[in-house]
Amino acid sequence: MSDVVVVDYGAGNTRSVCATLTSLGRRSVVTSSPADIADAPFVILPGVGSAKSAMAHLRATGADEALRQRFASDQPIVGICLGLQLALEHSDEDGGVKGLGLLPGRVVRLEEGRIPRLGWAIVEPWNEAFYFAHSYYAQSPAAVATSEGITVAVRQGSFFGVQFHPEKSGPAGREFLAQCL
């Protein structure tokens, strides 16, 4: 069994997440198998693609229920970007999508600045720059960090979600993932 399961939902770039895990000395596997998600010591819900197709894929494979059970039994899950957004109750993306509902909150479209919000930005209170690429953001009572006034990290129970891409955030991102594991 591998150390870390990176949940596959049929879109996007999981290669960089796995490369970062490898550099941290962790073995990883990309899968949507409910059994693997249930058993892994650590699960990462990564972050590229659309909310609608991601949720459809998670439902079709049964990964959604495995993630809920994992959360209910207090097993660690880290959500990255869309992975954070999927954990909430609802997303306004794609005309409205029901999320996993692990944490309270909803996902709404960014309104200020250039969209997509692309580039490095300081995250408070951690006082560290991370890389962002998103058009939607989380509104949740479980918020634990902000960047330029928006929520960029949520934490409750065994779920920790971040809006930025640690796997693309250089040494700061690598350190963040190392601390999560």
Add this chain to the structure above:
Amino acid sequence: MPLKRLIPCLDVANGRVVKGVSFVNLRDMGDPVELAQHYSDGGADELVFLDITATPEGADTMTAVVARVADVLAIPFTVGGGVRTLADAQRIIESGADRVSINSAALANPDLITEIAHRFGSQAVVVAIDDGDGIVHTHGGRQATTTNTVAWAREAAERGAGEILLTSIRQDGQRTGFDLVMTEAVRNAVTIPVIASGGAGSAAHVAEALVVADAALVASIVHENPAGLAGLRREIMALGVALRPLKENA
């Protein structure tokens, strides 16, 4: 708004980084992975790889380069050149690139912008525009179209582009500064970020471009002295532009 970005651009031919003027006298600069790591260590915020050969036969070579880069690079990178179809974009992104840049293929088939954005998200599509006096050019800037640059930028954004990479063919390679007027005109016409390209000869040039644009593409100014990237960043910041504060090498 996020911090302004400094983006080195590497030209790739047959799996190697090359340097040359207008595709002639190509000089081998080294292995893409090594150079990418070098620029990343020096504080590049992102990288752009441009496949300047971009032949169908070369596609596999480029895909292999992308995968090798993705396995070591911990900053985002964009790949351009040779992306003509959704399948091309998928091949590049699934090999580990964050975004693809499309240029003449988007002009020939604007639906391609929407298709890639729909599949991978807007942030994955950069539309590159080569501008000459307000008119879009193709074929490395040698051929004028009848398309207005600002109008095309606006259309690309409406069709789902996540960013515009605007190159001034007049300024490109001249090292006398960016075309600030056109950069500002394009940026005012869209609500997506804009990368200024063409003309960087000094930190002051880059700093003034970053007042107008969200990011600046640099090539020869850093390729001649890759170790100078960190210094260039410091100079730009001293001129009042906020770039990412660099973490000490962990």
